[in-house]
Amino acid sequence: MSADGLPARVPAGRQDLPRNRAGEALSFWTDMQKLLSPEEIAVSASGEGSTNRLPAARVFADRAARLRTLAEGHAMGDFLLFAARLAQAQQTLLDRRPPAAPPDSAWLGRCRQHGMPPLDAQGAPLPADWRDVLLALAAEAAPHAPAGLQQAVGELRAVPAARHEAVARAILRADEQLADPLELALAPLAGAALQVLWTARALALQPGDLPAGFEDSLCPACGSHPVASIVRIGDAGHGVRYATCSLCACEWHVTRIKCVPCHNTRGIAYLNLEGGAGALHPAVKAETCPECRGSLKIVSMEKDPMADAFADDLATLALDMLVDEAGFHRAGRNLFLFMP
Ligand SMILES: [Zn+2]
Ligand SMILES: [Zn+2]
Structure with missing residues (x-):
């Protein structure tokens, strides 16, 4: 058993990796230089042994279904149901879009070599139709929006x-300067629109297109922050942990019992929501780091096979309060969630 109380397993095909004392495969990428050799780039480009996962084509529908389940009997049920409608x-909008063109191969090669995200969110221009997506989402979601929205x-x-563009730019830059009430109210819709656009672009990639093996704190596809991390089951490698991108829904491998934002492995501890009859939401724990005082959630499919990093994060805001009270700050970024 690992320190987080979850059984640590080594995925098939990774038995040759060095292990830590908990038996977990240690990342062989940790000491890797950011500049890869041509041979390594060739292996990475083949997608073989890729440590990244592209989003599923039905990612938003799956998220919506999970949100509806979580809304039942939940204190924030109305909010979760609205989030489900938005997802x-x-x-619907993702399905309606023609497939995105993949980036050109020379660009992808350069990104893999230098460990740069090919769909960089920070500096990239906004897609030409981004406002159309925003307005279409607003039209769909409006009848179900909570009073405040x-x-x-x-x-x-x-x-x-x-002004829409300013909000979108602030979101893409992870700039927390949104203070205006109107901008704050618009932010979840703008975030939802940007998720559609970046997920569509990520769906045009192959796993081997992404820089692999850096185990970074940011998404290898778009450079955004994770919303949370997820311990997967099944074909993704049983018990393997991935960080889930808040923007494009790509996932990248991260070692367990290791702080995703700062990579510290010492003194990592876990918080969960205790109820009278045990953990209230057993699939979700908050991993806390004494080094950077950050906390990223771990959502476990071993505990609940239907768990979804984004949806389960939204349904456990009470855990964020606990984390805050314990003196840690939330490291995950959820684009449906903007606080003044
Ligand atoms: Zn991403
Ligand atoms: Zn840390």
Whole structure:
């Protein structure tokens, strides 16, 4: 058993890796240089042994289904149901889009060599149709929006495009400077629109297109922060942990019992929501790091095979309060969630 109480297993095909005392395969990438040799790039380009997972084509529909399940009997049930509607609308828009063109191979090669995200969110121009996606999402979600959001959704078309763009830029840059109430109200919709666009682009990639093996704190596809991490089961390698991107839904391998933001492995501890009859939401724990004082959630499919990093994160905001009270800050970023 590992320190987080979850059995540590080595995925098939990774038995040759060095292990730590818990028997978990140690990352052989940790000491890797950021510059890869041509041979390594060739292996990476083949997708063989890739440590990254591209999003599923039905990622938003799966998320919506999970949110609906989590909403039942939940204190924040209305909010979770709205999030489910928004996720379902995201799936509809994603399905309607023609497949995105993959980036050119020379660019992908350079990104793999230097460990750069090919779909960089920070500096990239906004896709030309991004506002159309935003307005379409707003139209779908408006009838179900909570009271606080209803007015902002209603006024959306009257808001100048430049202001929408400023919100989108702030989200892509992970700039937490949104303070204006209207911008805050618009942020989840803008975030949802950007997720559709970046997930569509990620779906045009092959796993081997992404820089692999850096075990970074940011997404290898788009450079965004993770929403949470997930311990997967099945074909992804049983018990293997991945960080899930808050923007494009790609996942990258991260070692267990290791802080994702700062890579520290000492003094890692776990918090969960205790109820009268044991853990209230047993599939979710918050991993806390004494080094950077950050905390990223771990969502375990071993505990609940239907768990989803994004949805289960939204349903466990009470755990974030516990984390805050214990003196840690939330490291995960959820684009449906913006606080003044
Ligand atoms: Zn990403
Ligand atoms: Zn840390």
